[in-house]
Amino acid sequence: MSGIQTLVAAATPARPPHRPNRLLRAGLVAGPLFVAVFLVEQAFRAGYDPMRHPVSSLELGAGGWVQVVNFLVAGVLCLAFAAGLRRALRPGPGCAAAPLLLGIWGAGLLGAGAFVTDPVSGYPKGTPAVADPPTWHGQLHDLAFSLPGFVSFAAAMFVLAYAYARRRAPWSAVLSGASGVAFVALFVLTNLGFSQHPHLVGVAGLLQRLTVGVGWLWLALVAAREIRADR
Secondary structure, three states: OHHHHHHHHHHOOOOOOOOOOHHHHHHHHHHHHHHHHHHHHHHOOOOOOOOOOOHHHHHOOOOHHHHHHHHHHHHHHHHHHHHHHHHHHOOOOOOOHHHHHHHHHHHHHHHHHHOOOOOEOOEOOOOOOEOOOOOHHHHHHHHHHHHHHHHHHHHHHHHHHHHHHHOOOHHHHHHHHHHHHHHHHHHHHHHHHHOOOOOOHHHHHHHHHHHHHHHHHHHHHHHHHHHHHHO
């Protein structure tokens, strides 16, 4: 009898040990770190009004390298999280599209750090409300990296809303869908403000902070969910 048990045990390969998906932790760190850095920065910038001016304007002037590094670090963390999310969702709905879209968001953050924005709404002091003509690096910052990044970030929320619904995770689906709607609405208002809309220009910075706040909070909650599932 013991010989038969030995043969059965030998014929059944042992399951490999589970390797923790440590890349998911990058999604917990990216948003809080990014927000903490720009909150500290804006407190020490003369003439900078967080209600009015964009986060990207912290790249300008003395000490602008801090925000440049902030963008680069956040971009690397988001790329790491996208790789971890691909492993966490595979196989199943959203396992390719969602990580790809978050990877584009991460690449957009890297580009926003590499190519400095133009002055907006009079910061730094003495600059016009809108750069005319815009610089090549300012155009790359806005059109080649920031805009595709924000669009991809929003799309990732809707893709995961669908994916979680298919995976029978209704609360995560509702959270992702609602976050996507809020993110898009706030993003549109933010862009109107930075385009000098008379009723929004004075609060465009606040609107942008609410936009990225919704996005980073959603990312952290998704990371927390997938970390729990991984355990």
